[in-house]
Amino acid sequence: LKTEIVGVVGSGLIGRSWAMLFAAAGYQVRIYDTDPSRMCHALEEIKLQLRDLDKRGLLRGELTADEQFSRISTAATLEECVKDSFYIQENVPEDAELKKKVHAELDKYIRSNSILASSTSAILPSIISEGLAHRNRFIVVHPTNPPFYAPMVELCSAPWTDPEVMEITRALMKEIGQQPVTINKETDGFVLNRLQYAILGEGWRLIRDNVISVEDFDIVMKHGLGRRYAFMGPFETAYLNSEGWKVYSERYADMIYRIQRSFGEPEKMVGPTLDKIQGECEKMVPMEKLQDRRQWRDRRLTALAKLINDM
Template sequence: MNLPKANLDRPVAVIGAGLVGAGWAIAFARAGLDVRIYDANPRTAENALPWAATQLEALHRHGLIDEAPATIAARLTLADSLAQAIDGAAYVQESVLERIDVKRQLLLDLDAVADARVIIGSSSSGIKASDFACDLRISPRVLIAHPVNPPYLVPVVELVPSTQTSAETVAFTDALMRGIGQSVVRVRKEIEGFVLNRLQAALLREAWALQRDGIASCEDIDKTVRDGLGWRWSFMGPFETIDLNAPGGVADYAARLGPLYHSIARSRTNDGPWDDELIARVERDRRQHLCADELAARRDWRDERLMAFAAERAKHAADS
């Protein structure tokens, strides 16, 4: 798969080298960018490089990269400090723990050492940038750039500015993300969870409730998405799906089924949080199909399937 070059003459930095951060590092390096990786935990940082090398070999095996894996891996280097990681960098991808206090402290640290040019994107899954990135010297150059994990396989990225993010920052990050092959979603207003996780939250809310109420098992609920909804959702979104599912299009669909969906939504208005008893039930249900000690192997299986899917989608990209 040939990705457009990001056209940067300066490196990018990835702060936080867990699965999301290391995945971002692959996405940037694959597009031809030099990447510096820093994590406050040296062991996490050291593990990122061999893990990335393994993933690059798999990408090459599936025909998703044209360059030799070793050539791409050579663009990844570890930095000994935050200052070293961002020195002269054009862009920083923050991928630290999903906690306001942790992200705020990192932004304070970045504010102390960042130059006047660097743009900072946060991988926050649902915390708004305005909750941790405002009233700093760098605030106009900070926004959310939320990926799906793993970002080098699932291309969508949500760009969400804070109340203090400049339009130039959004434009730069949009161009960068498109340049490395991501599919950019512009979120117009800040909202908890952004778009992707709010959509996922609605589905998860119903999935947990169906299991709780004894309607269906975890496996049958998964099967409904995997072997039903997911087939269409793999190449079209919910609005296009319903637009094609009624003779007269989306308005016709709304007239036919809108009352049903409204009734379903009203039936769940009193749902509370997932409690310990429900979590234990779902855990027991899931462990019947996947033992806890098989989770890592199943993640590897997932990534292999995503690679095969990405390769197939690339063949038909012109048709979408």
């Protein structure tokens, strides 16, 4: 068991997940939320989730579910949450002004050697941290949802972040069982969302132009590309498919370039194509069945996590 404390600010979906990940690794966790009822709800949810993970043999770390739960407590004030924490993970809603306000307050209470991390999905680190006295201790630590089953986290420093903050955070993420990647330069959307939007953008154009249905496009991903992407990335895949990247380039570079040039301009996702996609999705999963389908997805993610952990 560790004596170090991690502060978790905001107890929504992502804050809760972080609390569980740090507790599983033996850290003491202090959660703070401006809405006390959300904090109570978060604790109840965490308890249920830990029991459920235990039942399914998926608990992380060496501690029992009850031991992990007992590592997590709530704080009455932001100051109490962060003043003794060596690492603070902020998870308030995705609004730049709100994040700046919360970090300005955090700035007053943190120790000069603590690390101040934000889960932001798309706000650049320099925007959130510019005016902070401790801006050299700030870093974006963007998780994938759900963090328990999709362990990749994007780490992105601001230009003024101490280099050791990146190093310590990378090591901490590995220690709690996540898979950190370093984003070397501030880039809108970091990398995961740029990729996600590239796929959605090309899907949008192909569906708009009647090249493929929504259902079949999703089959291309889940039974085609996705099968191997669950355990091997596209660069290694190409590397293996030919005798290395030089051969891959000799064989395919012209074709890839030709196809890439035909992609077309990005479009805002509104209008008749949107209605078409919504209509086809409703045929696959009626809106009143969304909750059932989410539960089905989480069960499949669990099974996949088990399979990959055993590799």
